Amino acid sequence: MEKVGIKALKRDKTGKEIAKKLRKEGFIPAVIYGKDLNIPIKVPITELKTLKAYHFSESSIIEIILEDCKEKANRIATVIKDIQLHPLTEEVLHMDFLKVSMKERIRVKVPLVLKGEPQGVKEGGVLEQMLWELEVEALPLEIPEKIEVDVSSLQIGHSIHVGDIHLTEKIRILEDPGETIITIVAKKEEEVEEEVEEVSEEPEVIKEKKPQEEG
Secondary structure (H helix, E strand, O other): OOOEEEEEEEOOOOOOOHHHHHHOOOOEEEEEEOOOOEEEEEEEEOOOHHHHHOOOOOOOOEEEEEEOOOOOEEEEEEEEEEEEEOOOOOOEEEEEEOOOOOOOOEEEEEEEEOOOOHHHHOOOOEEEEOOOOEEEEOOHHHHHOEEEEEOOOOOOOOOOEEHHHHOOOEEEEEEOOOEEEEEOOOOOOOOOOOOOOOOOOOOOOOOOOOOOOOO
């Protein structure tokens, strides 16, 4: 996987009020952490466009370039470990970056992408998906951006399990091999006739009027 670079600045102060102020100024409060490392930073909101352009995920390698850092090691390789979003607007409120070494294996979750239309769906079945990502272990640059799963030949009653996914020897899948990713089930027969609902109001009964008796 290629590295994506974004620019950031160190920040000295932390706290909720500081975070609110940073967001008003066009920055996202963030932190880089790792072994004996904890660096509060602020990321320009404009840098998010760079990440979105690369369809970043937890498995993406993000190289953070600290512009105000006078040290030589001003580029830090990271992966995104957490993104806090506003519950209503989905605005990014805070980001956590984990420092990684290009020579050490890491564990991340990689999204699953289904390819093709299952034969069972064409025949009237329904696709049910249980897993949307797989946790893997590999060197940072060996981690795939996504894992494609060909489902085109899947028949009704058949499934694809974690053990059916084959990646390179350099990548280890950590999920249970027997866990189901997707399955094709037969569509439930719909009741042709619904039970007749009892009418809450009884129909009006029209009675014949008796002829008036002559007095």
